[in-house]
Each structure stands twice: as structure tokens, then as C-alpha cells.
Amino acid sequence: MSTPRFHRPRRSLGQNFLVDGNLRRRIVEEAAINPGDTVLEIGPGRGALTDLLVELAARLVLVELDRDLAADLRRRYRDRPSVEVVEGDILELNLRELVGHPESVRAVGNIPYNITTPIVFHLLTPPRPADILLMVQKEVADRILAEPGTGAFGALTVGVQAVAEVERVLVVPPSAFRPRPRVDSTVIRISPRRPAPLSPSEEQVLRTLTRALFQWRRKQLRKTLKSHPDLRLAPPQVAALLDAAGAEPKDRPETVAPAGFVAMARLLAAT
Template identity: 55%
Template sequence: MKPRRTGRGRPKRSLGQNFLVDPNLRRKIAAAVGAGEGEPVLEIGAGRGALTDHLVQARVALTAVELDDELAPELAARYRHDPRTRVVHGDVLSLDLPNLTADWTATRVVGNIPYNITTPIIFKLLASPFPADIVLTMQAEVAARILAGPGSRTYGALSVGVAVHAEATRVCRVPRGAFRPVPKVDSVALRITPRVPQEVDAAAARRVRTLTRAAFSWRRKQLGKILHRHPDLRCAPADVERALAERSLLPSIRPEQLSADEYVALSRILRPAVRPPGRRLR
């Protein structure tokens, strides 16, 4: 089944819409979801149905979320006779995602998501309870930051934030020419697989995000000074010295030299001092 093209559903810049038109990449990304017949799948930003059609053909139990006021009812009408497919008209950042499928922890998530809300979507998905697997198409630069390891220039708060909860691997490159309208940058389809069981609970994850936000906002400074002087931290000198010694870390170490595990450990040792300020991840 090919996605229908109508006079409606033209790309809306306000929604960050870029429709995937390359048929080979549509098939490849849909296949990467890996869901079998009857297994739950949540699609974010179904759009014109580029991935939706392939998922419907795979006979998965599909919940397709679409915000666009024109495209959502078109999708609902197209799949109205398929009992396995449900279209939800709404904002993925406002919806209670675990309640959209029969078994959220068994649900596989897929989507070609707007560049401007990539990070909020990722961290909404990487919150307990976790889905089984996530395949998202995103800006190549963001994917590179997620995949970056300690010591690299692109390693930062986003790298650590994802690594704390999941393993990330590249599915495929999606060149800008695969979209209409053509964006200014290339994309990458990325698989993010939450770990089971999770070693970091929600409160600990918030502390890690507070610590990494502070550290990477001052990434040129030494960690010892960051822990003591950053306004979001202001740890007592004795606490800083104890925490670094416990982890065998020098005060002169830079933020990009620490692994995700080290950030988790430091946030745990400094727990009384690291209080989430409630700001978004940088």
C-alpha cells in the first residue's frame, strides 16, 4: 500500500515536518522495528503514512500518533477497517504514552521526529516505565552526540543522559534528499534500546542530569572546580575531595573524560548536594 497523496497534508514548517519519500529507506526503517504479528508498536509522527503502511502490512498492533489536524483524520480514515491499527490525534510530548498500548514494556517505538523536539522526545521515552526498543530518525548531528564516547568533542550531557539508560546503535544514514521538503542537514536512524533491568531510578537519573548539565556547561573547566563553584552544584570542598578520591579521580579531570558510569557514581556520592533544578537538558 502506497501512502496517498492529496491536496491536503502539505508540510507545515510550524510542526517541523519533513516527509520521508525514499521507498527503500521507508522499508528499511520499518523493518528495523523488528515487531512480529500482533506485537505492540507506537509510531511517533505518522505523517502521510510512510512507515505506517509498512507496519500495517506487518500486522503489528499499531498505535500511530499524529499532531497535524489534517493528517491525523486522513490516517484514521485510511485505516478505519483495520482492527489492529489505531490513530491518536495528539502531541506526543503531552500524551501518557504507557497507556496508549496494551503492554508498554513490550512496545517498540518508531518515528521520524521533528528536529526541534528530538531531545524532549528521547527523554520522555527514557523514563520509567521503559518501552522495549526505540528506533528514531533524527538529525545526524544529534545522533553523533548520542553515540559519542568519553574523550570525543561531541561527547556531552546528551551522550551521558542516553547511556545511563540505554544502548544506542546506528541503523542507517538517511540523506537529506530522502525527505520532502529537503532539509538542510542529513539524518540518521538510530536504535536506542533501554536496559533491562534499569540500574538507575528516576530520582538518580534527575541527579545525573543536573550534574552533567552543570559539568558540560563548563566543559573547559576542571571537574573539581565545577563541583565546588557551579551555581547548580556548589558542593562543599570536603565533599568534592571525598567524592573524587572515592572514584580515584583527579580534581583536574575535564567533564568529557568521565564515562556515564562515573557520572552516576559521582551523583550518588554527592547525593545531598546535587538537587535537580528542574531545567531542561542542554
């Protein structure tokens, strides 16, 4: 395997390369790769995790946006038939076309922090990977893992927790990267629920409902459900949704657990 050539990090692509060897090993251990697994690595960069993943995965698909890094990866792994390097933007790639059967794939990534939320929701668009292990900004991890009633709880929390279980795996300091980011990082595990709690049409309703309620997060639920231009529900519908969520009319959206949003989405989709 050839040594990666020097590559100056590109700020426009949000590049911070993991250089801590102990953390590299811990992250790959947490990925829990089994013999026969297909692994999708998003943003492999200089190959910090790739060098370890290639020894474990039966098939390793690398998606790298940076042209120079993608070329380096092709050179390094040209003698490894199990490795496929795809130069492109993960947000523009169809997972089924990329890996065949996403439901059996493990996704791993040290992803750019400026597009974390779009990548998370892209991966959570059905069909979903079996397991997702991502390095994200700590503030984003806190929002994804937030509990109802806290300031961090919001649309991102509901959107992820409604369809997946989430676990904080590791907290990673800035010193683990070159260049050093200005924020702490966190590795999280996102495990999509099986079977999916909502149908595709119900998930679309959930997105509309969640977006509307958190756009008006300072307003009471009854007011938003009745008056938001994306909802405009009749009083009987409002009462039924509140009952399904176990919520009171004067409650605000951050007090409703993700399960309550799922219940409202199911009921609204059925009407």
C-alpha cells in the same frame, strides 16, 4: 486502504516526508517487529512507515500532531481495528495512558528535528519502551553516540547512554525526503538498559549533576563540583565523587564516561 491526499508540508511542524521506498523498507526491517508486538509510531505523517508497520504489528498506535494528517490516517486505516490514531503532541502524552505497558512497546518515529532532544528524553522517562528506533538529524545522532574526550560529547550523550545502549543503524541523505532537508539524517536504535541502572531519584540527581557539569564544561571537575550553585559540595564529597568516577580533580566533564556519571549520581543520591 485509501490513497493519502496531498498535504503541503508545514515548516512550523518540521515536516519532511520520507519518500524513498527502499529506505522505508530498511527502516521497518530494522524495527524487527514480532507477531504480537505493540508499536508506537511518532509522527507517521503521510504513512510512509505506517503502511508497512500495519502489516506486522498486532497493535499500532499512531501519534500525529497535524490535524489534517491525523484525519487522513483515520480514513486510511478505518477498516484496520489494530490501528489507533491519536491526534496530539507526544510530549504532552503519558506513555502508560497511551499504550498501557510501555515496557513491552516498540517505538518508531521520523520525528521533527527541532524537538528531537525533548522527544528522546520523554521516551526515556520511566517506564521506557522496550526498543526505540528514531530518525534524527545526523548532528544529533553524533552527539548521542559521542565518545568521551570528543567535542560532541556532552549532556545529551550522558543523559541517553547512562540509561540506554545506542546504535547507529542507517545514514539517510536529504534526497530521501520531500521537501529535502538541509542536513543529513541518521536512524538510531536506543535500547533502554534492563534493569534500569538508576532509581528514579538517582536519575534526578544524574540530571542535576550532568546539567551543572556541562554548563561549566570548560572548568575543571573539582571547581564545578565545589562551586556550581546547584551543587556546592564539600571537599570530602568532591573527592569521593571523583574517586567514584575514576577522574582526576583537573579533568573536565567531557573526559568522564557515562558510567562515571552514573557512579557519581549513585553516590551523591546516597549522601
